[in-house]
Amino acid sequence: MLSNIRVLDLTRLLPGPFTTQLLADLGAEVIKIEEPGFGDYCRLAPTQCIDGTTSSFHSINRGKKSVTLDLKNKKDWTTFKKLLKTADVLIESFRPGVMENLKLNPEQLLQEFPSLIICRISGYGQTGHYCIHTNIEKGGRMKKKICQSQKMIFIRSGLLGLMEKPDLPPLPVADLCGGAYPAAFQIVSCLFGREKDPLRKGNIIDVSMTDGCYALMPFPQSIVNNTPKHNISFGKYMLNGSVPCYQVYECKDKNAYISLGCLEPKFWYQTCDAIQCPHLKSKGLLAMDNGGDSVKAELTKIFKTKTSQEWREIFSKYDACVEIVNLSEQVSANDPQLKARNLDVPLTLVGKSKDGQTVQTQLKVPRTPLNMKHGVDIQTKPGPKLGEHNQEILSKL
Template sequence: MSLPLQGIRVLDLSRLLPGAYASQMLADYGADVIKVEEPRTGDYARTMPPTDQNGINLYFQAINRNKRSMTLNLKTESGRALFLRLVERADVVLESFRPGVMARLGLAYERLRAVRPELIYCAISGYGQDGPYSERAGHDLNYAGYAGLLHHLRDQEGRPMMPPTQFGDLVGGSYLAVIGILTALLGRQQTGEGRMVDVAMTEGLLSLLPLQIAAYLHTGKEPLPGRTSLTGDLPCYHIYETKDGQFLTLGALEPKFWHAFCTRIGHLELLPFHSPVGPDEREQALTILRNVFKTKTRDEWMAELGDLDSCVGPVYTLAEALNDPQMQARGVLFREAENAPPQLSTFPRLSDVPQTMRSKPPALGEHTSAILQEYGFQVEAIEQFRKEGVI
């Protein structure tokens, strides 16, 4: 079966999460992703804990399927020359070094573009390729703080919370990289020219706050954390605890959903509290709803309200989410073989594109010889590169 990105070759120089998850998405849709790694050490994620019985990191296995791996020492002149040979037949180069690293290696975008004008060059970094912070070290949590996201992510005591996932790496890095790469590839069909894609994870996190930013830009006042219409101000759009200590989500933003909900629970006096109200009325409505929801367990409420058009849902654990009938019906997990561990599918779904693991996450340098032979190198030359520490 022909996959949508079949024929697209990606040279992935990235390490750890953002680049690896991005290139796996491209690989799942058919791209030939070559993971170019440093000899002997490879991607740091390979051996970081937690590991399986073979010493391979569990997270590495989750984000590196359907790729090939070759080793290449870019710190050597021969290694850089080999990389330029690879670029001659590549469509995309993906890297996640600090800005300036590739230039110091003599492999900046301008150099690669001279070799292949059609090349899409995607660089993922914390703060972008320029600006005063461009070479500053950072991780996901730092980017979330700089972007203002943590200011709006607060616990019940009003303190900034640790994010439940790596928003900067995954959304600001992986997803924006895929969007940028695919957009540039589409543009290349019109112009025949490649582009550089500059992905700054901090900017990606800013893109998650369009409503708060719009309010600030138009009023000069930043919304209070947890007090906008969609972050906790409205009683009709809130999280409520149930009798058994579990939680439900209520998202009855439209009047028809709110009316259906209030009617079913027998509290029509709440109907006027659908729209933004004063603080006293808000607390009154919240108190009523908190007391109502604590009269039954989460599952009892779902049995009563689950099929009602009122936008009520459970707060699941991961185990519950993955075993929910909707998730099961949609096949969010798949197995490469009957006894193999399940894998998370790639989203979005494309018609006639099955979720498959065409190849397991590669061993370090597993495909080095095969790839170099594809470029015309003989076995003797490849062995010489190996002796010299080039591969």
């Protein structure tokens, strides 16, 4: 689908590389522009592989190419500008101001390369109170920098305040849902628009991960925005566990849980029948505060009386929105649905053993959730070695 599209990727770690992995799995040629010596920091993450990189790196860099350039070096900077002439998309995730300091101001780049689509991913975006550009003030002092970590993004977007206990989720929601998916969606939209435009105009995309996280809250934020006296405090929102019918409960066996998602009356009634508690039908559906707490307490005791497998067998006879919680290792190893959907990509790595012998090993990483009859090209090649494609790419400039 994107087989004739070339993407230059200046990003590292998670949001940007995941964005370009989506584009690569749609057929785009993705060239990672990496700093000589270290490259993408994700290469240094835990879980070392025999090729000297990591499973984390391979999981979001499959099928990409790697070119090493130091953009602070005049010769490399000139080479990068030549490379831009061949590109359809440029994606970067520096702090605001870094591109300008590198004399790669996106507005000027768009004038020079009018068909180029430039995507900028940052914690707070390129404008606003928390967007402090990284540059030198008069006198040589650095301007104050505001932390753009996932935790800070969660706090400022309001997502953290929705949780029953204010803590970070086990997944990088800000990076992926707040950054990568909005970035990929807008890049593909711009490519489509450019194809329809006789002038083939490019565009500049400003992706704020805080904006993306804020947009994940249409229900609670619309309540707060339009009901001034309404306060959604920690745990007091329907979809974060504040109502008994939409909660996770512990089972009798160790590290086993059951999840209820019974917001519709028919599912809640079926659940009450399954656990033989018809008296709860009129109490627990949308009960909050003290009423909800008493129902939760009763359900907590009930679900601890049986193992997760026993509950699975009981609920198999009812049309209830209830499921046993799978642990991560159980999902990969046992879940027949995930196996049927081929959610893992097998990769073959080549490296050296401790005694210097060339060896191969198999690596399994999650694939991107792209499922179309035509146009998907899931990459099965491992991530590139640092600078692996210098000769191939740069010799053609």
